Amino acid sequence: MNRNGLLRLLFLSFLLLSGCWNRTELNELGITAATGFDKEGKEWVMSYQVIVPSVMAIGQGGAGSGGKSKPNVHVFTNKGASIREAADMSYMENARRLYFAHTDVLVLGIDAAKEGIDEVLDLYFRNNDARETVLVTITDGKASDILKKLIPAESLPGTALSEMIRKESAFSSRLPSIKVYQLAQRITSDSAAAGVPEIKFTGNIKGEMESLDDEKRTSAPGKLVLNRLGVFRGDRFIGWLNRRESFGVSWLTDQVKGSTIAFSSDSKSGKPNSIRITQAKTKVTPEKAGNRFKMRIEVKLSGALLEAGTNQDLMKPENIYKLEQDLAKEVTDIMNIGWKASKRIGVDLPGFADKIHRKYPKDWKKMKETWTEDFKKVELDVQVKAKILRPGLLKKAFRTNQEGSSKSGK
Structure with a gap:
């Protein structure tokens, strides 16, 4: 191909190229x-x-x-x-x-x-x-x-x-x-x-x-x-x-990514403890109980102790275990508050219907038309396993150490 033919071919190819006719600056x-x-x-x-x-x-x-x-x-x-x-x-x-x-x-x-x-x-x-x-x-x-x-x-x-x-x-x-x-x-x-x-x-x-x-x-x-x-x-x-009710729904729907929870213990101090939740997982399993359904809620959580209100020695495993039990009770109470709020407002916020539908499709077909009322009859079986991974550097609350120092000074 001669030079003029090549130029004609290039010119025709340029005509076929799309331009930016609809561009927006x-x-x-x-x-x-x-x-x-x-x-x-x-x-x-x-x-x-x-x-x-x-x-x-x-x-x-x-x-x-x-x-x-x-x-x-x-x-x-x-x-x-x-x-x-x-x-x-x-x-x-x-x-x-x-x-x-x-x-x-x-x-x-x-x-x-x-x-x-x-x-x-x-x-x-x-x-x-x-x-x-x-x-x-x-x-x-x-x-x-x-x-x-x-x-x-x-x-x-x-x-x-x-x-x-x-x-x-x-x-x-x-x-x-x-x-x-x-x-x-x-x-x-x-x-x-x-x-x-x-x-x-x-x-x-x-x-x-x-x-x-x-x-x-x-x-x-x-x-x-x-x-x-x-x-x-x-x-x-x-x-x-409100926020506490919403927090309960977050636990029930496995949406807790991280949080700080204040919880009480049976110590004589009356001071709250605080833990920073670093890991949390909620598993919800529907179970038939006669003509009703029960939801088994299994929660596993772990975190670090930020504030100690208890007077107990936190280097002893039995005292840490007691704090873990107190924390588990607090999380259980929060979930129950969220569930009661959902029933009060008449909305299945935890999404129990979807889980029942997946596991019991035939039962769901019969009850889906009346679910707005039936879901209020659902019972919860809550099981919380809490783990405190890091209690901190002090064996006891700083207040306890200070009181001990004052007594020794006398």
């Missing part, structure tokens, strides 16, 4: 860190916490006029007959295309949660620009109000909120985190139940904070906190569980 995107869902009548009210690139480029809390720092995010709200229509209304006041791939958390307003969140879940599973791994929270108010609050010392409130949820789930486990796909799985399971952590604003400020260092305060007058567990039956919110 970075400076045209509005990267969304958090999204809020509210309902007002029949309309959806959507709120977006969008990152402000110009402030982020300056640094955390870029300085504006007057020396005050500016928030790294901008929050705006739109209404629409559907969720997507409300999102499209954002272009009435926003010059950037909303980009949801970096959304860390979504907040459900209480009115939207009570009416039903099936449309929210449908949106996340139907569209490829929404991630189903986003963390879910609920608020006993408007989601838009939560998104307008800044979290001091953090540059991106939405990202900081998601980190709060993850850290609580990993180190406390009283309000375990839940993602969009997990929420969808649980409310469509045989139990048809799910728990969502509540985010609440506490403090004296009714409006949003305008800067991270307003008036150079060393502590913010208001803050966002994780408060309770919102309970869903199907796609609708039906009530709340």
Whole structure:
């Protein structure tokens, strides 16, 4: 092939190559860190916490006029007959295309949660620009109000909120985190139940904070906190569980990753002991008991003793064993509290229905229509094996050593 023929061939091949005709430049995107869902009548009210690139480029809390720092995010709200229509209304006041791939958390307003969140879940599973791994929270108010609050010392409130949820789930486990796909799985399971952590604003400020260092305060007058567990039956919110009740459900559902538990002993001191749980495993096995079912709950946990309230010598195995028994009783009580709360609110939060269905499919077929009442008759057989691996350096509580020194000094 001569040179001219080769050039013609190269030219024709270039025509077949696809170009970037539908590209979107970075400076045209509005990267969304958090999204809020509210309902007002029949309309959806959507709120977006969008990152402000110009402030982020300056640094955390870029300085504006007057020396005050500016928030790294901008929050705006739109209404629409559907969720997507409300999102499209954002272009009435926003010059950037909303980009949801970096959304860390979504907040459900209480009115939207009570009416039903099936449309929210449908949106996340139907569209490829929404991630189903986003963390879910609920608020006993408007989601838009939560998104307008800044979290001091953090540059991106939405990202900081998601980190709060993850850290609580990993180190406390009283309000375990839940993602969009997990929420969808649980409310469509045989139990048809799910728990969502509540985010609440506490403090004296009714409006949003305008800067991270307003008036150079060393502590913010208001803050966002994780408060309770919102309970869903199907796609609708039906009530709340407090932290201790939620902690019991976490044990029953094998969601305790790490936690610190204070428990009492029979020592005369009356002081509590504290243990840091480093490993925990819960196994739930359904067993038939006549026409009813009994759930055998087997828990194995281990951890390190952080505080000793007992006066006993902790170098003696029998005293450690007694503390382990006291700890096992405390965990058993916590699980029973969680189970009683589930029965009170009328929702199978521990997910016993799914386990019965797998082991006794024929029995489940007969009872699934009446499970909302039958599950309250289920009895628990709880067996907890606790192990204290590290009692610490002191043989006895420091208070006991100090009292011994005082007596010897006399």
